[in-house]
Amino acid sequence: MPADARVALVTCDLFPDLWDDDHPLRDALVARGVAVDAVRWDDTGADWSRYDLTVIRSPWDYVARHDQFVAWARSVPRLANPADIIEWNTDKRYLSELAAAGVPIIPTTFVGPGESWSAPADGEWVVKPTVSAGSQDTARYALPGQRAQAEAHVSRLTAAGRTAMVQPYLAAVATAGETALLCLPDPTGELTFSHAIRKGPMLLRTGEHEINPGSEDITPRTPSAAELEIARQALAAIPGGSKRLLYARVDVIPGPDGRPMMIELELTEPSLFLREAPTAATRLADGILARL
Incomplete structure (x- = not known):
């Protein structure tokens, strides 16, 4: 690791000091001697070349400026996850590619x-x-x-x-809930399962012009073998391979027959629920150090 290693954790103006869930990662990096800056992705004064690695975390205002966000990602010299993955993953039409690769997804x-x-x-x-x-x-x-x-x-x-x-809409979201499987680098640099959480229902029924999200209820969860297999299949289908990624989140839910189906493969700016697993932040920090 360079003696003066510096990492940017990318956020937006809604969270100038990072989203709360990313504080354990920041603290773990600082404890390892890394200088950490929270930087807005759209900060025109930011010099991304001064960072040994730029890690996308909570740039959650990019949707209305998607093309600008993708262009920004392409301009960053050392970005995790990489810009081509960001472009691919920020448009959910990628689901059709995963389905063609044999990953069981919700019919879309x-x-x-x-x-x-x-x-x-x-x-x-x-x-x-x-x-x-x-x-x-x-x-x-x-x-x-x-x-x-x-x-x-x-x-x-x-x-x-x-x-x-x-x-x-799958009724299991209100009973079993979604399972989010978080994958982080292991000591060899391979992206492997780290921990999982259960997410409660977010969407209530709505009328025209109304979006009415429910409150998100997060609890730890032990995934089934079938859910772990879907995560393995999804990682295997990532363009260019998963080893070049720093993180991934695979969201699954039971289908009508009870077998799990993938909702999303989140490779851009997912919440990683680092507080839900005691070693997750340190594992991710070590994965970043390995890249430095």
Whole structure:
């Protein structure tokens, strides 16, 4: 490690001192003699070349400026995760590539600008844009009663030049909840399972022009063998391989038959829930040091 090693942890103006969950990582790096700066991704005065590594953490205001964010990532000389992964992963159309690779995902319909979509006859469905974060512009609809609202939501997204995605709402989110599997570097640099948490339901049913997220309930969880296998499959399907990544989060949920399905593979700015596992922050800090 360079004697004067310096790392940037990337945030946004909403969290100038980093998101609370990233404080253990900051502290672990400082304890190892690394100088750490919290820097906004859109800080025009930032000199990214002065950092031995720039680690993306909480730039959660990028969605409305997606193209600018991707261009920024390309401009950073030493970035984790890498810029090509950021570009690929910030558009959820990557799910179709993972499905083609055999990863079990929630069945997803993509509707692009200029395309139309007719809602199914019944059931509960989630509509959201392919570029989003933190449930922005996401809503859950019960059909047939909210058919018009669901179709209008898709039309608003596509009329704005965005691609919409439609997925069935899985009832298990309110019972079993989502399992988020966090993967961090092991001593050899391989990305392997670190810890897991359970997330409670975020989306309540909504009417037109209304998004009503529930409170997020986070608790530790021991994943099943089937859930761990999905994480392994997802990491194996990452373009260029997973060894060049510093972190990954695989979100899964039981499907209608009880078998787990992947919701998202989060490689850009996921919460890593470092406080939920005693060694997670130090493991990630050691992974950063290995890159320095």
